Amino acid sequence: GAVVSQHPSRVICKSGTSVKIECRSLDFQATTMFWYRQFPKQSLMLMATSNEGSKATYEQGVEKDKFLINHASLTLSTLTVTSAHPEDSSFYICSARDPGKVDGYTFGSGTRLTVV
Amino acid sequence: AQKITQTQPGMFVQEKEAVTLDCTYDTSDQSYGLFWYKQPSSGEMIFLIYQGSYDEQNATEGRYSLNFQKARKSANLVISASQLGDSAMYFCAMREATYQAGTALIFGKGTTLSVSS
Numbered sequence: 391g392a393v394v395s396q397h398p399s400r401v402i403c404k405s406g407t408s409v410k411i412e413c414r415s416l417d418f419q420a421t422t423m424f425w426y427r428q429f430p431k432q433s434l435m436l437m438a439t440s441n442e443g444s445k446a447t448y449e450q451g452v453e454k455d456k457f458l459i460n461h462a463s464l465t466l467s468t469l470t471v472t473s474a475h476p477e478d479s480s481f482y483i484c485s486a487r488d489p490g491k492v493d494g495y496t497f498g499s500g501t502r503l504t505v506v
Numbered sequence: 507a508q509k510i511t512q513t514q515p516g517m518f519v520q521e522k523e524a525v526t527l528d529c530t531y532d533t534s535d536q537s538y539g540l541f542w543y544k545q546p547s548s549g550e551m552i553f554l555i556y557q558g559s560y561d562e563q564n565a566t567e568g569r570y571s572l573n574f575q576k577a578r579k580s581a582n583l584v585i586s587a588s589q590l591g592d593s594a595m596y597f598c599a600m601r602e603a604t605y606q607a608g609t610a611l612i613f614g615k616g617t618t619l620s621v622s623s
Contacts, residue, residue: 424610433597434551434613481549485611492539493556495601495611500549 392418394486396498403474403505411469411501413484418494419464420486425457428481428500437482440467474505509533510598510614518620519588526573527583527617529598535559539601540581541611542572546594554596557581588621595619 393416403409413423421442426434438448438459446459456478458470467486471478482501488494511530519525531540542554557565557572565572573582585592595618599611 428549431595431616431618433615436610436612439610483549483551485551492558493541493553495541495553497543497551497553500551502549 392486392488392494392496394420394484394496394498396484396501398501399499400502401504403503405475405505406473408470408472409474409503411471411482411484411503413467413469413486413498415465415486415488415496418486418488418490420467421464421489422487423461423467424485424487425459425467425469426483426485428483430481434483437469471503474503476505479503479505508614509612510600512598512614512617514617515615516618516620518622521590521621521623522587524584524586525588525619527585527596527598527619529581529583529614531579531581531598531600533579533600533602535602537603540572540574541599541601542570542581542583543597543599544592544594545597545616551597555583585619590621590623593619593621 395414423440425437428434437452438446440446440459440461442461448454461467484498538559540557544552555565555567555570557574569586571584595616597616598614601609
């Protein structure tokens, strides 16, 4: 089945630094990937849609300068949290769309970010 | 207005019993897809079942079935013969416009299921 690799799984960083999270589709080409944010015991909130070779589309209220998304190839999308603050601490999870399947959404295992 | 509504924050069931997790949705599209995912404490999202809006029969996958009532815009998940390993958070999600590759899944707030022995 389709596999999406996301890493790191956990990261702790200091306030003011940047953190990069990678999302990679291993056995299919994903022209579109999605980034979600999830607070404890809450829903997944869509942050942005990442399209290969073009600018990401951000949801309302998501700061595009803070959450930089790059989708440089058909198998890799990255999310960079810039100038991280403690309130950016959260669980970030990516999803890759396999366009050949109507139910083809595969999720990475998520990244737990803690900013200290 | 919420696109996906899950009204049960928590559900409790005993092993071997069946349980129904509720989900209602709101869309004006004729073509859409409905999904259920399981999220254990590890955080991974495990795909359980999918129902397309044009599918005439309710979807089933092993112990999971989706009770799709289109006129009522509901897509309830039924888990038969619950197991301890079913304890997790369950999310209902929707994609509008089935064949557009760029359309994201929108999630409900989730239901925490606890299975006891």
